Amino acid sequence: MINNIFSSFTISDYSELFIFFFVFYIVHFYYFYLIRPNPLPGPLPLPIVGNVIQIGFNLISSVQNFQSKYGDIFEIYMFSERQIWLCNPSLVNKVFTNSTKSNYFRRALSIQGFKELGIDKVGVVFNRDIMSWRYNRRILSYTLTNVRVLKESIKIVKKLFEEIEGYWIALNICNENDNELMVDLSQWTRRFMTDLALNMNFSEHAFSMASYFNSLSKNKVQQSQEIIESEKFLKSLSLWVQTIIFLMFCPSSFIRHYIPPFSYFQLKFQSNFNWLNNAFSKIIQKRMKEIENVPLEKIQTYDILTTLLTVNIDQDLEKNYKSGEKIKQIEESEITGVLLEFFVAGVETVLTTTCFAIYYICKHPLAKQKLIQEIDSEFPELSSLNDMLNYEKILNNLPYCDAILKETSRLGTNPPINPREASIQDEIDGHIISKGSVVVACTDAIHLHKDYWEKPNEFIPERFLSKDDYPLSYSQKLYTFGSGLRGCIGKQLALIKIKTFLVLLLRKYDIELVNENDSAIGKSYALKVCDRLLVKLKPRKV
Ligand code: HEM
Numbered sequence: 001m002i003n004n005i006f007s008s009f010t011i012s013d014y015s016e017l018f019i020f021f022f023v024f025y026i027v028h029f030y031y032f033y034l035i036r037p038n039p040l041p042g043p044l045p046l047p048i049v050g051n052v053i054q055i056g057f058n059l060i061s062s063v064q065n066f067q068s069k070y071g072d073i074f075e076i077y078m079f080s081e082r083q084i085w086l087c088n089p090s091l092v093n094k095v096f097t098n099s100t101k102s103n104y105f106r107r108a109l110s111i112q113g114f115k116e117l118g119i120d121k122v123g124v125v126f127n128r129d130i131m132s133w134r135y136n137r138r139i140l141s142y143t144l145t146n147v148r149v150l151k152e153s154i155k156i157v158k159k160l161f162e163e164i165e166g167y168w169i170a171l172n173i174c175n176e177n178d179n180e181l182m183v184d185l186s187q188w189t190r191r192f193m194t195d196l197a198l199n200m201n202f203s204e205h206a207f208s209m210a211s212y213f214n215s216l217s218k219n220k221v222q223q224s225q226e227i228i229e230s231e232k233f234l235k236s237l238s239l240w241v242q243t244i245i246f247l248m249f250c251p252s253s254f255i256r257h258y259i260p261p262f263s264y265f266q267l268k269f270q271s272n273f274n275w276l277n278n279a280f281s282k283i284i285q286k287r288m289k290e291i292e293n294v295p296l297e298k299i300q301t302y303d304i305l306t307t308l309l310t311v312n313i314d315q316d317l318e319k320n321y322k323s324g325e326k327i328k329q330i331e332e333s334e335i336t337g338v339l340l341e342f343f344v345a346g347v348e349t350v351l352t353t354t355c356f357a358i359y360y361i362c363k364h365p366l367a368k369q370k371l372i373q374e375i376d377s378e379f380p381e382l383s384s385l386n387d388m389l390n391y392e393k394i395l396n397n398l399p400y401c402d403a404i405l406k407e408t409s410r411l412g413t414n415p416p417i418n419p420r421e422a423s424i425q426d427e428i429d430g431h432i433i434s435k436g437s438v439v440v441a442c443t444d445a446i447h448l449h450k451d452y453w454e455k456p457n458e459f460i461p462e463r464f465l466s467k468d469d470y471p472l473s474y475s476q477k478l479y480t481f482g483s484g485l486r487g488c489i490g491k492q493l494a495l496i497k498i499k500t501f502l503v504l505l506l507r508k509y510d511i512e513l514v515n516e517n518d519s520a521i522g523k524s525y526a527l528k529v530c531d532r533l534l535v536k537l538k539p540r541k542v
Pocket residue numbers: 124125126137144341342345346347349350353409414415418479480481482483484485486487488489490491493494
């Protein structure tokens with residue numbers, strides 16, 4: 001019977017049917033939109049895509065536009081998901097609380113693609129299993145704040161800085177006439193921080209600086225098998241970061257698997273993920289064998305992998321472990337997950353902060369001068385600079401450098417938003433937040449809020465030093481590393497890496513922007529990025 005009805009249909013009947021269903025869908029969509037519970041101001045969503053088209057390719061400026069139109073709290077539809085965006089420090093206290101009873105404990109990343117790869121159950125960043133997250137976080141916090149690991153990071157920065165200087169010298173930076181060299185510091189820093197992360201994670205030398213040097217110089221570093229392998233590994237890691245972004249912004253499993261070109265990317269990313277897992281597994285197995293029969297006190301490598309593998313026999317951790325539970329060894333699949341996360345969370349953030357800081361001090365000569373004075377007075381002997389660079393000094397004796405980094409990351413907040421999920425029904429600023437809602441702390445907007453920051457768009461590191469001139473408690477409103485239970489566990493390590501790099505660079509080189517009008521801060525879809533930082537470097541004569 002139904003067959004008979006359809007077979008009698010003409011093309012115009014099909015068109016009318018389509019139009020009918022389409023109009024029905026639109027009316028249904030807006031009817032339910034208009035009667036939604038707990039409405040907030042916000043842009044009118046379109047069916048299926050929500051506000052994605054209004055946001056376009058620039059999330060950061062869209063937040064600013066929405067904030068100026070709708071105020072500090074508004075709603076956005078990412079496809080069909082309603083999200084509540086918060087752009088005021090007074091609204092995010094609950095999100096960033098330290099309380100273990102936090103209602104916003106889970107990061108809002110219930111993403112089908114993450115489930116398909118299994119990364120929603122390992123590590124910490126994307127882990128949605130609270131028990132496993134809690135266990136991993138404790139072990140990782142211990143690892144990333146371990147004094148031996150932090151001291152080791154200073155050693156590796158020094159070693160890699162010697163390597164980078166070698167390339168600069170070969171590129172003729174230090175010739176006798178003191179000719180200065182023009183370098184794109186964003187490219188060099190990208191390679192430096194990537195090699196640093198690989199060194200820190202595995203104690204394996206990486207070659208992305210060498211390979212970059214080869215692309216610039218006629219006198220190439222020998223293209224060994226190691227360089228080629230390392231390049232392959234680094235490309236694969238960069239694809240991995242793209243995988244995460246792809247999965248976050250293309251949530252539909254059907255589209256990813258069956259609709260070109262998404263299906264092409266899905267396949268490419270999946271096989272890259274398999275390749276990386278395999279590569280990590282080989283490294284982990286090899287290291288396990290190396291340390292198998294060595295007593296803990298004899299182990300001299302303090303990279304992150306070794307620390308994770310020996311965590312169950314480390315007495316310091318046992319002492320800190322209050323619950324009395326026995327520490328079990330962290331599993332191989334977990335270690336792979338964790339190390340992959342560190343590349344997503346800990347490379348781009350570190351390198352952009354470093355580049356932005358250099359950019360801002362070049363734009364603000366007075367701040368540069370104060371920073372150089374601080375560094376010179378702390379590390380007076382250039383000849384013995386390497387011996388003087390120690391953990392305590394880097395950590396505690398550079399308050400102006402700390403203020404510069406705070407101000408830099410306030411203006412260049414990365415990531416600019418922090419999405420969390422409400423675990424129970426709650427209330428923020430008199431608005432009901434229903435269970436499961438996604439609440440987004442817009443940290444970039446918070447850091448530029450005109451009611452909370454004096455001259456919010458200006459670079460004033462002093463605001464983090466002087467309580468008299470700047471009466472508001474600024475540091476408490478700074479969420480560059482997040483805050484509370486899900487706050488960044490790599491903060492100390494990141495600061496040590498960046499500060500050591502800055503000390504070495506500024507103690508040895510005069511640095512200026514090639515073009516004063518260049519802006520180092522570019523924008524990708526969801527991150528502030530530094531694609532180009534052209535500077536002139538000249539060895540200092542002190
Ligand atoms: C300047 C550099 C860095 C910045 C600006 C930064 C920023 C952040 C932010 C904003 C969060 C989210 C916090 C929250 O939700 O409250 C975070 C989380 C995290 N970061 Fe960083 N980070 C940096 C460096 C690093 C490094 C070097 C590592 C590791 C090697 C790292 C590992 C992590 C991890 C594992 C988390 C997730 C913690 C959890 O979910 O429990 N970060 N980071």
